[in-house]
Amino acid sequence: MMRPSVKPRVAFFDFASCEGCQLQVINLEESVIDLIDIVDVVSFREAMKEHSDDYDIAFVEGSIMRPMDAERLKKIRERAKILVALGACACIGGINALRNRYSVEHVKKVVYGDADIEGNPFFDVFHTKAVGDVVDVDYYVYGCPISRDELAKVITSLALGKKPEIPNYPVCVECKKKENVCIFEKGGFCLGPVTRAGCGAICPTNGSGCEGCRGLVDNPNTDSELDVLKKYGLTVEDALGRFDLFCYKYKGEVSK
């Protein structure tokens, strides 16, 4: 009998995000019954009214945009034994990090115009940060949105006391296993060769290039990826632009 005698207490939190990754948890459908059989969900704003600050595992969705977010996140970290970043926004800054190419002042001006927000902590934003830029993260569930299978894998691994196996190989691996014709050979562009797999190559399998929503592998060969993008007809600028949508975080390293 490998099931834990005391169920771990689990809480879900959200920061700047569409909350779609938490929706994926709810979308586990009948497996939700299995989930609450092995863990006690003590806080989950999107799914229940109750809330408790006493938890073992915190799942955090969203990116960190303001000092007040950072403070709240630090408190969550203090209370949790294990903290799991949930989805692209939490893991790599995600789409929210797109605005990091502009100054904070410029962004505020564009969004709020001349409104009086001076000194109001709700509008006191800094450059978008991933959860791991602010606190230590124990495990990452990547993707936009996360994959339910991978989430289940992480939860079962934690419940069984083992390290979840998250791929550190690129999407090409999953594409080849599915015998997809390479997106580049079909005249498209793809970040698959440097992006962390685990999505089952869902975008290339359905005919569109990988946008890098799971972030890059641990040691991506971005120079070679840029060469490939150029070989297939992109300018340097356009090739770099491929990293904007999800992988802005890595762009500094890519363009070095």
Next chain:
Amino acid sequence: MRVIKKEDFKEFVNLLIGDDTKEVVGVKAKGGKFVYDELSSADELRLDFDVTVLSPKKYFMPPVETLLRYDLSSDFKVEPVNEVTPLIIIGIHPYDLIALQQLETVFRDTYPDANHLLKLERSILIGTNMQNVSPHSFAASMGTATTRYGYDLMLTDIGDSYYIEIGSDRGEDLLERYARVSKPDKTHEQRFESVINGIESKFQKALNFPPEELPSILARTYDSKLWAEKAEKCLSCGSCNLVCPTCYCFDVQDVTELNLRRGERIRTWDGCLLEDFAKVATGENFREDRASRYRHRFMRKGKFLYERFGFIACVGCGRCASGCLPDIADPVEIYNTLKEEAL
């Protein structure tokens, strides 16, 4: 030897499809490329293919395969799983037939692998000689452009008919039961000879030396600068491994369901070019840098497996070269350069 008229061959294939005892797969077009897939009619079969994206290895060593199922809920229960769909595969080029033979040797070695061997045993392999050749293929250099073994039947397009070589009793039985064939006459024999003799001239790529020299060339070039130079561009994407008909490395994982009761042990394709391939439990990685992983693949194909099994584990299909986005995987280019270095 037999001959079958092309229209009779179509009927033969359709009869095989109509018979439910085995699933019939063959080469079909897909997005400008070719793949092995289930046939619903003989009209889908494209025996004029140059090369398929994946080799028929995928049927005998599936990309993801369940090895056992377990149930932890009461007594610890484990049952082995060996899901076998008996197949008739139509249209395997000689180099892929030889690759399948190599895999069989590997999977019979030490601990015979029932999951691989049973699938192979229950399947019928119908080869076809190459009508078209991939621009990256160099099978003629590797001695794998034609083969005299490894098939149940072997087809050669001789114009209005296929010339059929019979490689096994199973193959002969299949013809007897389903096909309208005749004995070849002199003209058929001459046309067959001429087609076979013309195959080598279709290759655009060639090694500059006999493949038997590879093990000693690689022994002398282990410290070549070439490995690091080429590997600088390597994406570590494993594409060269994954499309290779002779690569057989796999990873094994236990996947437990959310209920923490039932689960499966699966094996899935791995590749020595991937960063974590040689990483072990302590975090130590025996081939941490791209260059050592890149070199390892060529060493293994041309030297290590030769030393263990007596064959060069490259059949010259050229899939690695065509699948490599930064264009660094072409064995012809690498081996010919090393030959020069080793002089």
